[in-house]
Amino acid sequence: MNEDERGSYAPLNSNPKQRARLLAALYLAQEQYGWLSSEAIQYVADKLSLKIGQVQSTASFYSMFRLKPQGEYRIQVCEGLSCYLVGGAEPILDHISRKLGIQSGETTPDGKFSLEVVQCLASCGTAPALRINDELYERMTFASIDKLLESLGCKI
Amino acid sequence: MPVLKNISELNDFRKQAKAQLSDREDNKLTIILGMGTCGIAAGANQVADAVRSELKKHKIDAEIVNVGCIGMCHNEPLLDIQQPGQPRITYKNVKPAMVGKIIEKHLLNGEFSKRWIYGQLPARDGTTVEGIPTYAELPFYGKQVRIALKNCGIIDPESIEEYLVSGGYGGLEKALFQMTPDEVIEEMKDSGLRGRGGAGFLTGLKWEFCRKAKNTPKYLICNADEGDPGAFMDRSVLEGDPHALLEGMIIAAYAIGATEGYIYCRAEYPLAIERLKIAIKQAYTFGLLGNNILGSKVVFNLKIKEGAGAFVCGEETALIASIEGKRGEPRPRPPYPAVAGLWGKPTNVNNVKSFAIASQIMMNGADWFNHIGTKKSTGTAVFALTGKIKNTGLIEVPMGITLREIIYDIGGGVPNKKEFKAVQTGGPLGGCLPAEALDTPVDFDSLTAAGATMGSGGMIVVDQDTCMVELARYFLTFASAESCGKCVPCRIGGQRLLEVLTKITNGEGTLADLDEIERISKYMQEGSLCALGQLTPGPVLASLKFFREEYEAHVTEKFCEAGVCEGMFTYEIDPDPCTGCGLCAKACPTEAITGEKKEPHVIDQSTCIQCGACYDVCNFGAVLVKRKHELTVIEPI
Structure with missing residues (x-):
């Protein structure tokens, strides 16, 4: 164990409120780097005087923290109930999966698209829905998905 | 605008805002756009652009106001x-593309494109236009009583002035300057308000527990981690009327003596967070948050905490852990947060709607509120109406209204001539009710007695095309994926239940599996640490109770009457209603359907892949879902 590693097991900052800033700090790091690499996690731990294990345990618990590199366009397919009832969720995921040649949780080799399933995006009145980066798209059909992907530079 | 140092400054400011708003209403053309998440996703931004360019083209001077979601x-x-x-x-x-015509006709020619008009809200003096229904006359709104949603879609959520003109912060004024904290709590208890997050605990009593706790500082938390599939009530309040939440929180903070507060909001709601930030900033600017609120000695600081996509954080102890920056895992209660919550200090957690309603109760009095609804469930309930229903959207109804009134009068019933099958309340931790239970009054106790729950407000309608076993499996997939994994009954039980349900929908189930469902459920209900594990079996048990025949058909006959579970049904064309239009044959991807024009068509079972395309396109209900062995055998001629 080198000095740095030992350092990460150093005693905690005694102010418990310090850790309360962790989620926000992880979001910032993720925004900056696109995902949370072990370096990013180390950096956050240092900044907040937390143990690396504490940061890792929090980061790995929440689905919105990405511990793998992501594509330029992050496609999130809603698998909420309303989407499921109107024929969304699985069929839409399969469709995009076929178009991009990747499964949920993967990124295309060119780093352009990643695909994932997310819980309810709260667009139930206008389901099925999906989100690409921060943009929400509703009442999706296979045709509208194709158009959307094409506009983002997906060759079909 | 400087900080408001006392009530008279608040009232002066309100008067000034009112004069400005009346001036706008009386003298200025106003165009109001629905800019909730739903509106924006439906294209409201493009409509706004079109409005701006049309106004410019015709050189019309108008004020453009953005409002939140009005519910439809x-x-x-x-x-x-x-x-x-x-x-x-x-x-x-x-x-x-419609905007140009609307503006030309409405503003230049004084005509109305009636087929595009939904309704009208009367002017301040009651003026209406003849021939257009008012909102109150429309079935979607006629039966609603809007308290939590009072301002949603009506006022500009980014304008504190508009909130003040609607009477906003009047409840706070009353609480701070005319009542002691104990009186506020008494008023809340008298109102009978029960927590709108789902559990239905008396809000006033909860506040009292926290007030009586000795430790300091005390914390106040708003639970805006709305995660149920099919629920967006809180989102609409946050987006449409954020000050209502702030006002309710400041009143609660005063009542229990909390000096610090957090709004824990789903990160999936960026617009809600943005509008909350604006509202909080305004409240600080005007001295409604911070030190010496409105010149009083009350101190209350408020921050937003974003979640990170964990459903279990809707549970209060998990939520508290998440605010502390830890894994969002629940812990056993007691001690309740009222005694030891955030950082071990007394903490009060309420839902968004509870706070929004609290400010209205303070404003109008407990008696006003407890005369709405039923004796044990006072006031109103907010529901997000979704699924197989004509009018999807957000509604607020008096407690005690029947499910039938909600689904048929307000919701407009099931579309596409399909038959109503069940309604799910309380989302993945609730339960479903069949058609026989449609006359159940909607209140906390009646819904629980009937086998469902009130929940936080998701109401999902399903029709004949939904398989209840598959639906239960869906909820289990959700709930078991969201289990935090801390306690065994929830972590393992959820998985086991899901396995049994998957087995049944795959056509491999046995009658013994139905008993197994009940056995596992019992352990989960009794042994789980938090409501997530205790309530996960709810939807399965409810559907097993009301739709047992459907479960039995799945295991004994391997038949799925809804035509959903793969390999467990077949399609057949009923020659009587079949008109021979040929739509089904065109839709069939395997060319399994044949028939002469205007003659009944036939499905060739050997090439049919049960994709359901014919079933979906048939306008005459001629395509039937049949048991495999029930097929009519066509004798060769």
Whole structure:
């Protein structure tokens, strides 16, 4: 164990409120780097005087923290109930999966698209829905998905 | 605008805002756009651009106001036009291409494109336009009583002035300057308000527990981690009327003596967070948050905490852990948060709607509130109406209204001539009720007695095409994926239940599996640490109770009557209603359907892949779902 590693097991900052800033700090790091690499996690731990294990345990618990590199366009397919009832969720995921040649949780080799399933995006009145980066798209059909992907530079 | 140092400054400011707003209503053309998440996704931004360019083209001077969601998601985008002193006229499903015509006709020629109009909101003096229904006359709104949603879609959520003019912060004024904290709590208890997050605990009593706790500082938390699939009530309040939440929180903070507060909001709601930030900033600017609120000695600081996509964080102890920056895992209660919550200090957690309603109760009094609804469930309930229903959207109804009234009168019933099958309340931790239970009054106790729960407000309608076993499996997939994994009954039980349900929907189930469902469920209900594990079996048990025949058909006959579970049904064309239109044959991807024009068609079972395309396109209900062995055998001629 080198000095740095030992350092990460150093005693905690005694102010418990310090850790309360962790989620926000992880979001910032993720925004900056696109995902949370072990370096990013180390950096956050240092900044907040937390143990690396504490940061890792929090980061790995929440689905919105990405511990793998992501594509330029992050496609999130809603698998909420309303989407499921109107024929969304699985069929839409399969469709995009076929178009991009990747499964949920993967990124295309060119780093352009990643695909994932997310819980309810709260667009139930206008389901099925999906989100690409921060943009929400509703009442999706296979045709509208194709158009959307094409506009983002997906060759079909 | 400087900090408001006392009530008279608040009232002066309100008067000033009112004069400005009245001036706008009386003298200025106003165009109001629905800019909730639903409106924006439906294209409200494009409509807004079209409005701006049309106004410019015709050199019309108008004020453009953005409002939140008014509740009718099925009619978005919405565009309201209010001419000086005239009622507010709502156009529905507006497309950018329609805007030019609407403006030309309405503003230049004084005509109304009636088929595009949804309704009207009367002007301040009651003026209406003849021939257009008012909102109160429309079935979707007629039966609603809007308290938590009072301002949603009506006022500009980014304007504190508009909130003040609607009477906003009047409840706070009353609480701070005319009542002691104990009186506020008494008033809340008298109102009978029960927590709108789902558990239905008396809000006033909860506040009292926290007030009586000795430790300091005390914390106040708003649970805005709305995660149920099919629920967006809180989102609409946050987006449409954020100050209502702030006002309720400041009142609660005063009542329990909390000096610090957090709004824990789903990160999936960026617009809600943005509008909350604006509202909080305004409240600080005007001295409604911070030190010496409105010149009093009350101190209350408020921050937003974003979640990170864990459903279990809706549970209060998990939520508290998440605010502390830890894994969002629940812990056993007691001690309850009222005694030891955030950082071990007394903490009060309420839902968004509870706070929004609290400010209205303070304003109008407990008696006003407890005369709405039923004796044990006072006031109103907010529901997000979704699924197989004509009018999807957000509604607020008095407690005690029946499910039938909600689904048929307000919701417009099931579309596409399909038959109603069940309604799910309380989302993945609730339960479903069949058609026989449609006359159940909607209140906390009646719904629980009937086998469902009130939940936080998701109401999902399913029709004949939904398989109840598959639906239960869906909820289990959700709930078991969201289990935090801390306690065994929830972590393992959820998985086991899901396995059993998957086995049944795959056609491998046995009758013994139905008993197994009940056995596992019992352990989960009794042994789980938090409500997530205790309530996960709810939807399965409810559907097993009300739709046992469907479960039995799945295991004994391997038949799925809804035509959902793969390999467990087959399609057949009923020759009587079949008109021979040929739509099904065109839709069939395997060319399994044949028949002469205007003669009944036939499905060739050997090439049919049960994709359901014919079933979906048939306009005459001639395609039937059949048991495999029930097929009519066509004798060769």
